[in-house]
Amino acid sequence: MxxxxxxxxxxxxxxxxxxxxxxxxxxxxxxxxxGTNEYKLKKIGYQPEEISIIETLEPDQIQTILDKEYNVTIPKLLKEKYFIFQNLDRYLTYYNDHKDDDLTHVVSIVNVGADHEYYDKDMVVKTKTDLKNEYLILVNKFHYLDQNFAPSDIVAVRNWYAYGENEIRKEVYEQFRSMFNAAAEEDLKLIITSSYRDYEFQDTLWNNYANSKGEEWADSVAARPGYSEHQTGLSLDIVTDGEGSSMDSFDQTDEFKWLSKNAHKYGFILRYPEGKEDITGYSYESWHYRYVGVETATKIHDLGITFDEYYAYYQNEIEA
Ligand SMILES: [Zn+2]
Missing domain, CATH: 1.20.5 (Single alpha-helices involved in coiled-coils or other helix-helix interfaces)
Structure with a gap:
């Protein structure tokens, strides 16, 4: 028992x-x-596929998203190729004001700073051009050069290659001549029509325009002093002779077509492409070429992006 x-x-x-x-x-x-992020994200309202995208971020970045309310746009932004996390709030703000825009365009606009007004003072104070990487200097409506900035190795261009008097940096001149010779082999003629301009030149030019027709008009036709890429000594305006000697008709020429296919092999990029006006801040200029070196020019050409976008995504990341 x-x-x-x-x-x-x-x-x-x-x-x-x-x-x-x-x-x-x-x-x-x-x-x-x-205690997991998966649980916390689910609780806010994120779906399993959205959570798996968010979980690819760094822990502090996930925390930033956890601190916000559910937002259907965040996981979509994360899938964008040129997404930069520190720009997240600006993407969301810009998209909120431009709901019809696609997110790829939103990311480009914000990355280059074009969600600000041109020459925005707050923006400009932060974005003085970085001179460390000399051939990758960025000059646009948010990145400027000092009054006393002048490249050290400016050389005169022989009349054979140019209309009028022109000067340009040594390496740019050497690469231009190689490009000129390659084009000449196909019976094409590349002629430099404008090149290095110093601060004073741009200052006089812009002020003359502003005095005659006002600042707004001056801004529409010329860069403000310090904001012209021609001050770097890395920019060339290229035309040809005959019909193509005027800038406006240059994109109808065989020379332009040749440059579109070959300029990057010599380190040059088309700086203000058609359809990218709101990214570059400039009207389409088929004649304006910028030297960035062969490696970068090839990358920009192959990716099909502007120098501004390249700089924001690749150059800033390298320096960070
Ligand atoms: Zn130009």
């Missing part, structure tokens, strides 16, 4: 112990799960 009762008690205690252990395991697992 006694032995049987003890046996029964051991049996009951055993079952209780087993239950406690099983429940503890589930309880602990549940508590641990509640």
């Amino acid at each position: 006694k032995r049987r009762r003890i046996k029964k008690q051991v049996y009951v205690v055993g079952i209780i112990l087993l239950l406690v252990i099983v429940l503890s395991i589930f309880g602990i697992r549940y508590l641990l799960y509640r």
